[in-house]
Amino acid sequence: MTDLPDLLERTAARTPVGPPPLDALRAGAERRRRRRTATLSGAAAAAVGTVISAATLLAPAPQPTPAAPPPTRLVGIGHAAIAVPADWPRNRSICGTPQQDTVQIDDSSMVLECLAGRPQDVDSVQVSGSPTVGFQADETLVIDGARAERQRTTCYDSSVGSRVCAGAVGIPALGVWFRAESSTSAEHVDRLLSRIRIVPDQAGVPSPWSVTGPPTGALAGGYVPLLSDAGLKAQVKQVKSPSYPSGTLLGVSPAAGTMLPLGATVTLTVAK
Structure with missing residues (x-):
């Protein structure tokens, strides 16, 4: 029987021995490195994509910029x-x-009697120094410390076909009444009447209609005290007018209802 050590020695003697295949070893190692790099790069790219997708889903959608409210003026x-x-x-x-949308103060066309139709989607506010026609107090409220009376908003079908909603607010202690009307909706009326305020450092130009006088018009002598009571000053401008007696108030500037700082001057055009 041949011993195992002798068999190994004879086998080794018959096996040719050459230099190790370094180039092949290096090429195999390079192929394995490239495969690992590609695998890692793909995984990293997938991870970045996942993060970006998650960030996109979690980011709040851009909100539209709200439109600025339209400018207003006080009357x-x-x-x-x-x-x-x-x-x-x-x-x-x-x-x-x-x-059309309008504010009514000293509206001379009100004395005319005719059936004029109100177009659709028209809002208006009437300002007067006496209760508006048909005014009744359905409730009381306080506006900037002043007691006010509110006539609730109601809607009706006018004689010319349009549906009109109307409501009113009066402040008796200050001698002013506001009536809002709309052929759009009752909400428009309520929104308008919610904008009433008391302005201590300003005063509205009084209405000449609040002064009684001869049939030709109010007299300036009765109007000047109203300006003084409101904290405003009068400047008289006399003009020749053969149609009106001397002292008749022909006009005021700024117009009635304009809010002015206390102490401001109102020009009165008076017949001489």
């Missing part, structure tokens, strides 16, 4: 005023019926 009598859109004109009405 009123004395220290009570209401904010109306700044671009509303005055007295755009036919026989007292507004034909």
Whole structure:
């Protein structure tokens, strides 16, 4: 029997021995390194993509910038005023019926008797120194410390077909009443009447209609005290007018209802 050590020695003697295959070893190692690098790069890219996707899902959607509210101006009598859109004109009405969004103060067309239709989607505010027609106090409230009376908003079908909603607020102690009307909705009326405020450092130019006088018009002598009571000053401008007696008040500037700082001057055009 041949011993195992002798068999190994003879086998080794017959096996040719050469230099180790270094190039092949290096090439195999390089292939394995590239495979590991590619695998790691793919995993890293997948991880980054996952993070970006998650961030995109979690980020809040951009919100639209809210539109700025339209500018307003104050109109009123004395220290009570209401904010109306700044671009509303005055007295755009036919026989007292507004034909577009408007504020009504000393609207001369109200004395005319006719059935003028109110177009759709027209809002208006009437400011007066006496209770508006049909005013009744359904509730009381306080506006900036002043007691006010509110006539609730109601809607009705007018005789010319449009549906009109109306409501009113009066402040008896300050001698001013506000009536809002809308052929859009009752909400428009309530929104308008919610903008009434008391402005201690300003005063509205009084209405000449609040002064009684001869049939030709109010007399300036009865109007000047109203300006003084409101904290405003009078400047008289006399003009020749053969149609009116001397002392008749022909106009005021700024117009009635304009809010002015206390001590401001109002120009009275008076017939001489």
